Amino acid sequence: MDANSESLNPSDKRMARGGEIPFLHFEIIINILERLPVKSILRFRSVCRDWNNLFKTQSFIAKHAHHSAHESPFLLLHAYDYSYKRPSLRLLNQKMETVEVLSIPSFEVLSVPSKYPFNHVGKIIGSCNGWLCFLLGMLCLEGCPWRLLRLWNPLTREDREIPPIRRVHMCPPISGFGFSSIVNDYKIVAFSYRQKNIEGLNHDSRVVHVGN
Amino acid sequence: MSSSVEAITVLSSDGDEFKITVSAAKLSKPLNWMLEDVCFSDDCDEVPTIEVNSKTLVKVIEYCEKHAPRANSGASDSDAEELKKWDIEFMKMDVKDILFHILMAANYLHMEGLYDLACQTAADLMKGMTVSQIRKIFHIKNDFSSEEQEQLRRQHPGCSFD
Numbered sequence: 001m002d003a004n005s006e007s008l009n010p011s012d013k014r015m016a017r018g019g020e021i022p023f024l025h026f027e028i029i030i031n032i033l034e035r036l037p038v039k040s041i042l043r044f045r046s047v048c049r050d051w052n053n054l055f056k057t058q059s060f061i062a063k064h065a066h067h068s069a070h071e072s073p074f075l076l077l078h079a080y081d082y083s084y085k086r087p088s089l090r091l092l093n094q095k096m097e098t099v100e101v102l103s104i105p106s107f108e109v110l111s112v113p114s115k116y117p118f119n120h121v122g123k124i125i126g127s128c129n130g131w132l133c134f135l136l137g138m139l140c141l142e143g144c145p146w147r148l149l150r151l152w153n154p155l156t157r158e159d160r161e162i163p164p165i166r167r168v169h170m171c172p173p174i175s176g177f178g179f180s181s182i183v184n185d186y187k188i189v190a191f192s193y194r195q196k197n198i199e200g201l202n203h204d205s206r207v208v209h210v211g212n
Numbered sequence: 213m214s215s216s217v218e219a220i221t222v223l224s225s226d227g228d229e230f231k232i233t234v235s236a237a238k239l240s241k242p243l244n245w246m247l248e249d250v251c252f253s254d255d256c257d258e259v260p261t262i263e264v265n266s267k268t269l270v271k272v273i274e275y276c277e278k279h280a281p282r283a284n285s286g287a288s289d290s291d292a293e294e295l296k297k298w299d300i301e302f303m304k305m306d307v308k309d310i311l312f313h314i315l316m317a318a319n320y321l322h323m324e325g326l327y328d329l330a331c332q333t334a335a336d337l338m339k340g341m342t343v344s345q346i347r348k349i350f351h352i353k354n355d356f357s358s359e360e361q362e363q364l365r366r367q368h369p370g371c372s373f374d
Contacts, residue, residue: 021312021349021351022312022313022316023351024312024315024316024350025316025319028315028316028319028331029350031327031331032315032331032334032335032338033335034331035331035332035334035335036335036338036339037339040335040338040339042368043343043371043372044338044343044346045364045368045371046343046356046361046364046371046372046373047343047346047347047350047352047354048347048352048353048354048355048356049355049356049360050352051352052356052364
């Protein structure tokens with residue numbers, strides 16, 4: 001490699017003088033922002049309207065999730081924590097070391113009679129783009145006709161109430177959670193069944209759109 | 213396309229001449245197309261201009277020359293590890309001043325590896341910055357109305373606009 005010019009060229013002088021920073025295309029800025037940790041993204045939503053809106057778009061969230069999954073895969077462990085005598089959520093790194101103990105939120109549920117104390121995480125149904133879908137606790141309660149699901153984002157601490165699902169059969173339903181790019185919304189599929197006889201299953205299924 | 217040529221000469225946007233080996237130039241798609249289209253021989257008068265300033269082009273060529281052997285032949289894991297370390301050092305140097313120029317050059321020259329590296333370096337630098345510092349380096353004005361700022365503060369306690 002030969003640089004024929006040893007002396008400062010015009011662009012060098014400009015740099016040396018005031019460190020002029022060039023304007024980047026928004027596309028390039030987006031590619032940088034996708035590589036930021038979530039904490040920085042939350043901090044930078046107050047930079048300007050464009051950024052605040054960008055961080056809410058599905059395409060940005062998906063690309064960001066793609067990068068962070070490559071950079072630092074984490075495992076979320078939901079277990080009973082004997083030192084705290086309560087269920088806990090722990091974020092583990094690749095070496096299985098605890099990075100963070102997340103305090104499990106207690107949720108208010110207004111849509112169901114208060115004799116059923118649904119207020120903590122019973123079971124994690126699934127996760128998608130940073131959102132966790134929980135089955136709220138105390139659902140093993142005999143005779144309780146409701147299944148309550150809740151979305152919670154452990155990093156942004158946002159939560160989203162899902163309309164209660166009244167269960168038809170006493171068997172615990174199988175549920176799944178994911179994002180549908182067709183309807184551009186998160187979807188929860190719940191399927192409950194009862195084995196009637198060897199010939200077939202009696203089942204009830206439903207799909208819940210979470211809504212933005 | 214002339215396969216006998218080992219290095220080509222290019223001009224920076226400042227008009228300075230630079231030599232780059234053919235194998236290194238292949239890391240850039242546009243340069244690779246140029247190699248296929250234009251006759252690069254010693255008696256060829258045409259010297260293509262790359263719209264990148266000299267200071268940035270020096271760094272871009274340095275990156276290409278370092279990465280070319282691996283890109284062209286594939287390499288062992290130890291080489292990959294060594295290259296990763298080199299990348300970190302490469303980005304540590306005085307690059308901070310010209311990082312955005314390198315980003316634009318890597319984008320313009322379709323150099324995926326350098327572009328990813330520069331994006332990640334920029335993101336790492338941003339982590340420690342305040343909101344005002346971020347606005348400054350990206351030439352952004354705070355365009356939130358006072359009502360919107362109030363609303364964001366309500367929704368996200370601790371949210372700072374400075």
